[in-house]
Ligand code: TTP
Ligand code: MN
């Protein structure tokens with residue numbers, strides 16, 4: 118009597134930091150839909166629903182093949198009735214009616230549009246919506262609305278910033294940042310982080326961590342780097358945040374809290390490549406440069422590994438690293454430190470590998486953190 122091979126038992130962890138997720142997503146049709154539901158839940162401040170769809174999205178991204186029927190989901194964590202219902206819709210009709218409804222919802226569309234501006238968060242978008250505005254023209258025509266510096270830059274360079282950057286452009290910026298930094302501190306460390314470190318082909322910005330091998334030499338460096346950008350004529354906008362770093366503080370329990378390192382959110386001019394120059398040009402394209410978003414973070418060398426791990430993302434990977442630390446190890450992790458609550462000690466680490474080891478986790482390289 119012949120028996121079918123038992124399908125290999127799948128053990129997929131509920132934590133993204135125990136899954137390997139490359140940039141190849143075989144389930145984009147589902148995750149695109151879920152991302153709309155996440156955004157809608159965010160706009161409505163429905164944290165539980167938001168988390169549920171974020172976790173489901175992340176699990177689907179980690180799969181090595183496309184889901185063809187609901188049966189394929191057997192044994193997978195984080196997929197509840199709500200997520201399965203949406204997937205069933207998509208499997209049957211190619212799309213989800215619930216998602217279609219949101220996409221044509223007036224409020225969703227307005228908030229989505231407003232939050233696409235650099236410097237405009239959910240709260241501001243909501244405020245503009247409640248004033249009755251639905252378009253940028255309406256926002257601009259309203260005298261009662263005062264835009265802050267960041268929002269002004271956001272509107273000024275809107276289409277450039279929205280377009281994002283390619284890998285080649287990120288590399289070109291990396292060379293510019295590195296050359297500038299090394300003119301000030303020759304042995305400084307400039308590390309690419311964020312989405313490009315995870316192997317993404319495009320991104321909404323480029324993120325760098327800058328530090329110096331000699332402790333203390335990083336102080337004042339960022340200000341000098343920004344001055345040099347200004348002198349080179351490539352500085353379009355910057356918001357410099359001073360360090361509020363305190364070695365004695367316990368790691369924060371809240372994920373969304375900003376870290377305490379000195380940092381700078383920038384908009385820089387990037388020269389256009391020759392390839393782009395001969396394509397069809399509109400007004401903006403006739404400029405010899407375009408505006409790009411850059412984030413620079415400057416931790417002390419002693420905290421480099423924690424900063425690098427925290428800024429490499431993805432956001433879901435970071436969230437689950439912290440959740441794993443807290444619930445499975447009774448430890449607190451954030452962008453600065455790892456604290457063992459049982460032993461009441463900080464656990465130091467020079468490399469990301471050491472942090473994973475301290476957490477008792479298998480090391481996951483950056484290109485497998487696209488959770
Ligand atoms: P982002 O640059 O927002 O995201 P990304 O690089 O993953 O993707 P893209 O730019 O292409 O949209 O943030 C990078 C990581 O940095 C992210 O995991 C969250 C983390 N981060 C902090 O830890 N603290 C901060 O203050 C900010 C702004 C980001
Ligand atoms: Mn980024």
Ligand code: MN
Nearest residue numbers: 312320321322
């Ligand atoms: Mn982003």
Ligand code: MN
Nearest residue numbers: 311322324412
């Ligand atoms: Mn960034």
